[in-house]
Structure formats: structure tokens, C-alpha cells
Amino acid sequence: MDKRIISSIIVGSGKYLPKEVIPNDYFLTKEFYDASGNRLVKPNADIVATLQKITEIRERRYLEENLMTSDMAYFAAKDALSSADIDGESLDYIIVAHNFGDILKDNIRIDTCPTLAARVKHKLGIKNPYTVAYDLPFGCPGWIQGMIQANYYLQSGDAKRVMVIGAENLSRISDPHDIDSMIFSDGAGAVILEAKEGDSKEGLLAHITRSDTLDHAFLLTMGPSYNPNHPDNTRFLKMNGRKLYEYAIKTVAPTLKECLERADIDIETLKHVLIHQANAKMDHNILERLFLLYNKTDIPKGLMPMSIQELGNNSVATVPILYDLVVKGDKKNHQFNSGDYSLFASVGAGMNINAFVYLHP
The missing domain is CATH 3.40.47.10 (Thiolase/Chalcone synthase)
Incomplete structure (x- = not known):
């Protein structure tokens, strides 16, 4: 009998987009400085126009004051479970990629204790102790690295379902006096990867x-x-x-x-x-x-x-x-x-x- 092939398939996805929409005009009244501490003399209108020309960013999303990164991750996870019609208890792993943990609006000390993945699992109300939840800090490529790790789990037979979440709150960790702050935003996305047996690789x-x-x-x-x-x-x-x-x-x-x-x-x-x-x-x-x-x-x-x-x-x-x-x-x-x-x-x-x-x- 031919051996069946195991494929790692996305069976559901979700996201959370913060409600606060920040247009480029928001930055017209900001005070920008260079790395040497000198106030930029170029008009803000020109700075913003150059930023939009290069990056194409017209607007971005900022997280609501009463929420944190783990909340966004939870909302995205809940959306993914709903779209896949899957019970969270069936997840073998929850991997949350991020870089700065939870950050308060008025106190930007990084908080990763407990991990964001543990907080997401808690918010989802998952009782299964073998739903392993852990964080993955790997810069912007963190979510893709989480998908790669999930694929290893599925291919090895260690898992049948893995949720991989990418969530970040950059608006609270970026310097309001640095023009690069205009690039950064907040949000979360999640997918569920599942092992599937078949005759060919997918x-x-x-x-x-x-x-x-x-x-x-x-x-x-x-x-x-x-x-x-x-x-x-x-x-x-x-x-x-x-x-x-x-x-x-x-x-x-x-x-x-x-x-x-x-x-x-x-x-x-x-x-x-x-x-x-x-x-x-x-x-x-x-x-x-x-x-x-x-x-x-x-x-x-x-x-x-x-x-x-x-x-x-x-x-x-x-x-x-x-x-x-x-x-x-x-x-x-x-x-x-x-x-x-x-x-x-x-x-x-x-x-x-x-x-x-x-x-x-």
C-alpha cells in the first residue's frame, strides 16, 4: 500500500484591525528631529508627502487606548476559529509572533509575563492542557517563522492543528519625534494550519x-x-x-x-x-x-x-x-x-x- 502524504493546509483565518484610523494629516503638527537631536526644518507637509510617495501609506490603524496586543491576538484567533468552524480545544499549539508584548498607552514598558500566547489561550477559555501556547519573537518575519515551525509539528505527527498568530502594537513603541513613526501601525492576523492526508502534496x-x-x-x-x-x-x-x-x-x-x-x-x-x-x-x-x-x-x-x-x-x-x-x-x-x-x-x-x-x- 502506498504511504499517504501529509500536507499542511490552512483551514481558517482571521484578523483584527484597530478602529482608530490615522490619516497622514495627523502628522502635520508633530515636531520631528534627526538622530543628532536637531529639529527638522523641512515643512511637515513636505515630509509627509515624501513619506507617502515612497511607502504609499495614506493612513494606518492605531490600537484603542483600552486594548493591548494580546487583545488583538485574541480577536484574530477568535475570528479564525469561527471562520474554520473549529473548537479551540482541538488545537495542539498556539504560536503568537510579536516583538514587544503588551504595552500600556501611558507606560510603554514591555510586558511578556505571562506570554501573549498564554493570555490568548486564557481569553479563548481553552481547558486542554496539551494545547501548548508559546511566543515567537523574530522581528517582522515572526509570523512566517511560526508557520514554518507549525509545518514541522504537523509533518512530524506531533500535531494535527496549529494556530499561528501575528500581533503587534508599534504605535506605542515608536518615537513620536522620529519621522519613521509615520510608517508604523497596529493589528493582528491569525491562521489555523491542519494536517491533511492525501495522494499528493498540497x-x-x-x-x-x-x-x-x-x-x-x-x-x-x-x-x-x-x-x-x-x-x-x-x-x-x-x-x-x-x-x-x-x-x-x-x-x-x-x-x-x-x-x-x-x-x-x-x-x-x-x-x-x-x-x-x-x-x-x-x-x-x-x-x-x-x-x-x-x-x-x-x-x-x-x-x-x-x-x-x-x-x-x-x-x-x-x-x-x-x-x-x-x-x-x-x-x-x-x-x-x-x-x-x-x-x-x-x-x-x-x-x-x-x-x-x-x-x-
Whole structure:
């Protein structure tokens, strides 16, 4: 008798988008400083216009004052369980990717005790002690890394169902006097990955991860406010945007090509590229460079759905939110069909890059 093949299939997804919509005009009255503590003399209107031109961000979401990251993760998890019509008691693992834990609006000390995954499991009311809940801090690629870990559990037979959540609250950890704060936002996305037996491989086909820490570990760090008059030494998220951009456009495309080769599919087979929503210009550049590695310049229209224009960069949450938007029919002219190949990818703090190829059942 032929051995049945185990595939890791997404059976449900969910998201939480904060209710507070922040348009670019919000930043017109802010005081911005450079890394040396000098007040920027360029008019805020010009700063905002340049930001929108490069990133394409028009607005973003900020978390409601009475909520925290674990609340967003819980709402996304509840949505995923509902859409899959699955009892949370049947989950073998709950993996929550994030970087800063729960943060109060007026006290931005990071809180990860207990873990966010433990808080989500508690909020869901799951009694099963063998539903293992743990956190995964891995920069912006955290959710994709969680999917890779979940796939290992399913392929080994250790689990039948795993929920992977990406949730982040960047608005409270970013320096209001740093122009990079205009990029960041809040949100959460979740999927449920399930083991399925069949005659052929579907779902998650191949993956890749790399960590370039020797020369690039500190492109994203924590540091004091750029405002020299800030009352204390509170540490905010800081980004070396130029160096990060250079690293990403040089390194991501070859890594994605390697992932496609591991899946043994050609780039022309791809129907969707879901990439971390960090910077629209950077994402388009990465896609162009990926196609050039195949000596191709014509990129199919609609290959790469985007959400950064309305939602900004909410770190680990961007890719699962984008997936759920497409699944739920909220991205015009984008849908997943049986037999489609999708490439999921991310790059971020570490510096880390990862990706996986997914065949929709």
C-alpha cells in the first residue's frame, strides 16, 4: 500500500484591525528631529508627502487606548476559529509572533509575563492542557517563522492543528519625534494550519529562513527619543532605514528564488506574492529583482496584493492580515483558487528573511 502524504493546509483565518484610523494629516503638527537631536526644518507637509510617495501609506490603524496586543491576538484567533468552524480545544499549539508584548498607552514598558500566547489561550477559555501556547519573537518575519515551525509539528505527527498568530502594537513603541513613526501601525492576523492526508502534496511545499546577524543585527534597535528635551530615557523603536532598504533589495530576491527552487516551481507558475508590508517602493523593487533573476522583466498584473496604503506597517501582522483580506474577498481583483501557487515572504529585525511556497488545495 502506498504511504499517504501529509500536507499542511490552512483551514481558517482571521484578523483584527484597530478602529482608530490615522490619516497622514495627523502628522502635520508633530515636531520631528534627526538622530543628532536637531529639529527638522523641512515643512511637515513636505515630509509627509515624501513619506507617502515612497511607502504609499495614506493612513494606518492605531490600537484603542483600552486594548493591548494580546487583545488583538485574541480577536484574530477568535475570528479564525469561527471562520474554520473549529473548537479551540482541538488545537495542539498556539504560536503568537510579536516583538514587544503588551504595552500600556501611558507606560510603554514591555510586558511578556505571562506570554501573549498564554493570555490568548486564557481569553479563548481553552481547558486542554496539551494545547501548548508559546511566543515567537523574530522581528517582522515572526509570523512566517511560526508557520514554518507549525509545518514541522504537523509533518512530524506531533500535531494535527496549529494556530499561528501575528500581533503587534508599534504605535506605542515608536518615537513620536522620529519621522519613521509615520510608517508604523497596529493589528493582528491569525491562521489555523491542519494536517491533511492525501495522494499528493498540497499546502506548504517548501520554506527558507536566513539570519544575517554578523553585519546587520542592529539595523533595527531600541534607543532614546530623537527629541533632546524628552523628559526621560524611554527607549523607542529605531530603524536605519537606508541600510535596511539596501540590505533588503540586495538579499531578499535571491532568498526567494532559492525558496521557489526548493519547491521545484518556476516563477511563471506563481499566482500570488504576499510579502511583508514594510515599504511599497521596497516591495516592488524586490519583486522586480526576483523576476530579473529569471531574466524576466514582465511582471503579471495583480501578482502582489498590497495593504500598506490603508494599514501601514504592523510588523508580524502584515502578511496574515493580507492573507485574510484576500480570503474574505476584501482585496479587489485578488482571490485564491485551487491549484494556485503563492509565495509568502518577510524581512525584518535581526536581520531575518524567510519565505514559504503554498499550493492552495
